[in-house]
Amino acid sequence: MRASPSTRPAAESGLLVRPVGERALLLETEGTAEAFALHQHLSAAPLPGQLEAIPAARTVLVRFATGAHARQGAGLAAGLEPGARPGPGQDAPLVELETVYDGEDLADVARLTGLGSADAVAAAHAAALWTAAFCGFAPGFAYLTGGDPQLAVPRREEPRTAVPAGSVALAGEYSAAYPGVSPGGWQLIGRTSAALWDLGREFPALIAPGTRVRFVPVREHLEISGSAARPNPGTGTAAGDPGSVPAAVVTAAGPLTTVQDLGRPGHSHVGVGRSGAADRSALLRANRLTGNPPGAAGLEVLLGGLRLRAGKDLVLAVTGADTPLSVRTPEGAERTLPLEEAFVLRAGSELSLGIPAAGLRSYVAFRGGLEAAPVLGSRSTDTLAGLGPQPLQEGDRLDAGVDPGTAVGHPEPAPPLPGGVTELRYVPGPRQDWFGPEGTESFQSRTWTVGARSNRVGIRFEGEALTGRETGELASEAVLPGSVQVPPSGLPILFLADAPVTGGYPVIGVVAEADLDVAAQLRPGSAVRFVPFS
Incomplete structure (x- = not known):
């Protein structure tokens, strides 16, 4: 029998409550102002078990700790009032963005809006006090509302493959400034030099939901120094002192090998997803086998091909895909190794992961966890957002953390891999x-x-x-x-x-x-x- 979605209106309010999987709800309102107000309310007075509330154009997604909390939340959410409340007060953060209005699409925007000239578009855009309603698309990318309705323009028919960092743009009722280089279909009207996303700050996003934004016209040339201009402190694995002996050196990286832990939840409101290991159970097994805590970082290896030469005696475990494992000693002797159990890799020996017979991703845990610079509390590589360590390359040096002082885990049966x-x-x-x-x-x-x-x-x-x-x-x-x-x-x-x-x-x-x-x-x-x- 097919299960049917549960969609129901809140009493006399128009708020719709829609399930999203097992532990989340989508609360749908009439518009952006209502969704913004609802997010403010849920941030100030969370529902029981609420982990995160993520605002968007007309909805707020609420993620809960358990399915029971989600079911309870569905009933409580039905009693919420989604009507628009007053916007951010005078004490809400105000960000002023110096902006040069020389965007490639200014002439098209002047024509589409009927304002007639680039100067008129710039004046209307700068006259508004904008408010960040929600973030998404990319870390630090904020959807700003509150502009002159006449500025509402459609997206470009053909999106650009690369929009420069700092670009100021319009689409529909929204305006935004691009934190970094990315594809985009918004109409470009100007540029700002503000560092909209800076991992060197305590709070990387310059603009978060609720922030008030004013664009200040300037004439002089600005050098764009957005997030693309600052090095990502999570880029690359932590190699430590170049003169020290690494835990291992990458002699072949395979098609794609990344550092992963359990991810960085809790930052969706500024446009950062969870990321982390794609097969979480495999990483958890590898960490149990090596005696690590669950959140220790390891390697995620796509379709094998990884080779590591140990700089020290290491305790490792490989889980996930059905991957052939072999080790070559410094003397040239070769032997195979078992999956799904801990083993010792002696200094100077080289570990090789072959092409899996089944499955796609393998996980390599180092006793003590893999060291890398954390970004927003996680060592995971987010390939979409460009956060965390870069994918491994030949010659990279890897370091392991402090021995946890715990016993290694017993081998445990792995779940079946996909087939048929x-x-x-x-x-x-x-x-x-x-x-x-x-x-x-x-x-x-x-x-x-x-x-x-x-x-x-x-x-x-x-x-x-x-x-x-x-x-x-x-x-x-x-x-x-x-x-x-x-x-x-x-x-x-x-x-x-x-x-x-x-x-x-x-x-x-x-x-x-x-x-x-x-x-x-x-x-x-x-x-x-x-x-x-x-």
């Missing part, structure tokens, strides 16, 4: 109603193929496109790892660890958290079916 047709259980999503019974049935009944363009951000599926999807544009709203979005192409995308904070396509379902580790091991060409559960 993998079934992923899902909870009907907050936007399943965009597809109707026919589209929902097609989503469930078809066998989907994992596409070659899949990565840590998400799995892109191939197959017969879904039909019957509502036309029109969905306002940006928060998404979580596990969300299955369906863009206009009709081909689903399952978000994984490096999922964006917000998305603009309807979510037809949210994969069970317990099944995301299996999804992280799906190789291109794997067959998948989505099975609903309640």
Whole structure:
């Protein structure tokens, strides 16, 4: 029997409460002002078990500690008043951004708005006191509201592949300044030199929800010094003193090897996703085997190919994909090693991970944990946001932390790796109603193929496109790892660890958290079916 989404209005208020997977709710209001006010309320008076409230254009996504808290929250949220409350008061932070109004799209914006000239556009934009309603798209990218309605313009028909850091732009009712270089389809009207995202500050985001923003016109040339101009303190692994002996040296990095721990939750309000290991259970097993605490950082290895030469005697464990392990001693002797149990790698020996026979990602834990500079409390590499250590390269030096003084763990059975047709259980999503019974049935009944363009951000599926999807544009709203979005192409995308904070396509379902580790091991060409559960 197909589970159906629970969508219900709050009493006499118009607030809709929609489930998002097992431990989150999407609270839908009438507009941006109402969503902003609701986020302010939930920040000041959290619901029981509330971990995070993530505002967006017309919604607030609330993430809870448990499913029981989410069910309780659904009832309590129905009694909330989503009506617009007064905006930020005079004590709200005010950021002034010196701006040169010389954007490439100024002439088009003058024509689209009917203002007639670039100077008129600049004057209208600078006259407004803007407020950051929500963040998303990229770390520190804030959606600003409160401008002259005449400034509302559509996005460009053809997005740019690279928008310069510091660009000031318009799209719809919003304005924004780009914290770093990124693709974008907004209309560019100017540029600012402000460091909008700076990991050297205690609070990296210059603009957060609730911040008031005023654009101050200036004429002189500005050198853009946004986030792209500052080195990421998390870039690269911690090599320590170049003269010291590293725990290991990378002699081959494979297709993609990154540093991962359990991620950096709690920063979605400034546009930073959780990230962390794609197969969390595999990293947790590797840490248990080496006696590490659960959050210790290790290596995530895509499709094998990693080789490490030990600089010291190490205790390691490799879990996840069914990967051949071998070691070559300094004398040239070779032997194989077991997966899913701790072993000693002597100084001078080289560990090799071959191509997996099954599965996609392997995890290498070092006793003491892998040392790397933390970014927002995590050593994880976020490939979408560009945070954390860079992917490993040949010659990189790796250091392990202090021995935890605990016993190594006993070998434990690993869950089965994907094979044949993998079934992923899902909870009907907050936007399943965009597809109707026919589209929902097609989503469930078809066998989907994992596409070659899949990565840590998400799995892109191939197959017969879904039909019957509502036309029109969905306002940006928060998404979580596990969300299955369906863009206009009709081909689903399952978000994984490096999922964006917000998305603009309807979510037809949210994969069970317990099944995301299996999804992280799906190789291109794997067959998948989505099975609903309640």
